[in-house]
Amino acid sequence: MEITGIFTAIVIGLIIGALGRLVVPGKQRIPIWLTILIGVVAALIGTFIAAAIGVDDTDGIDWIELILQIGLAALGVALAAGARARR
Secondary structure, three states: OOHHHHHHHHHHHHHHHHHHHHHOOOOOOOOHHHHHHHHHHHHHHHHHHHHHHOOOOOOOOOHHHHHHHHHHHHHHHHHHHHHHHOO
């Protein structure tokens, strides 16, 4: 992976993580770095799932892939916030 790919993953992870955080109701007491990390992982997993079901490369905006990524980020944020709340 090139340096531009890493920066792109961080930016996309920040956006996807923030959108996932917005979807989860209530206040999440997790640090921003964890939100970015969850967003990056969710973006990658969402892309792989979209490729597996054949909706990763469509004309225009890949809405299904984006929804998968945000849903996975929301799930990750909810799990991380729940795990930190139990401590």
